[in-house]
Amino acid sequence: MSDLLRKPFGRHGKVHEITPESAGWRYVSFSLYRLRAGEHASAQTGTNEVILVMVEGKASITAAGQDWGVLGERMNVFEKTPPHCLYVPNGRDWSANAETDCTIAVCSAPGKIQ
Template sequence: MASHLLRKPAQAQEGDVTIIHNLLPRDTRLEYVGFKMIDLKPGGRYEETLQDQECCIVALTGKISVTEGEQTFKEIGTRESVFEKKPTDSVFVSGGKLFGIEAVTSATVALCYAPFLEPLPTRWIKAGDVGVEQRGKYQNKRMVHNILPDSDPTASSLLVVEVYTEGGNFSSYPPHKHDQDRLPDESFLEETYYHEMDPGSGFVFQRVYTDDRRLDETMAVEHRDVVLVPAGYHPVGVPDGYTSYYLNVMAGPKRIWKFHNDPDHEWILERQ
């Protein structure tokens, strides 16, 4: 039976723009998070008017120029592959605004959406301002690029982060969840995972499960797949020989990331 959480690339051509994913709340079981991935040929253009959503435009690969109103952020983007493992540029645009993207080179752009709660200025999130941190020990090591963490007031509800995990390691581990609004101990945040692999023929395993197991799916996730996480724990395991990249988008009723570890596996933190 096909998973309702695993979404494969589904290409749709619109001129010089190829839409790889178009996952908006009306098409998923998610209420807060939307995600779109587009490929652009050099000179290709994409425009969108935001209504009740804000958006973080991530220059995943290649160079783009982004225009909003009288502002233009020219030739932003820092890498030809996400596996260069360096931060890239992004642009945050608030609800009610029209933005345009033009590809300077061949480019892949992630559009990350969440509800627009208050008007905020358009902002170029420069690669040099993206916080980089190492998390975990032993076989739970990963590198994180904090594009829009909850400590950054740029957005009203949107959270965006990139994560790299080397082969033989687990990530989002020990399994944690953030599906209950019970602050200060846990926040409710939906989440999407956009995955890439190096080499691209690889795969990772991701399990999404709740304490009562009413939701319990384990998926073999391939290059450019998206996994939806409406609730539950959501660890990722990376086979030996491959490197995992994923882009996370999170949003909920409050813009704060407080997670709860699975008590059956939290003991491993004692080693760290």
């Protein structure tokens, strides 16, 4: 069980990164970004397809060549509001500019070859 409990390696920016190799499983990856208002995060999906989850806060998102505007409605995880999510296909890139302090989960798994 201790292999499944991973502590964050930072306080802001990318604070978690779990890969199939580091977790000892085959497919799923997970990263967590804690951004302060005005900070930026971005990545390429490569061979993985990705779901961006606005855990809390708001960010301007561009992904797969489109501007998706400001995503996020709840300001903390205890609000009874579902998080906003965005699917990004494999072979594309995404970027987030924090409009407020925010937390973004990046969940990924291998996608189909395009």
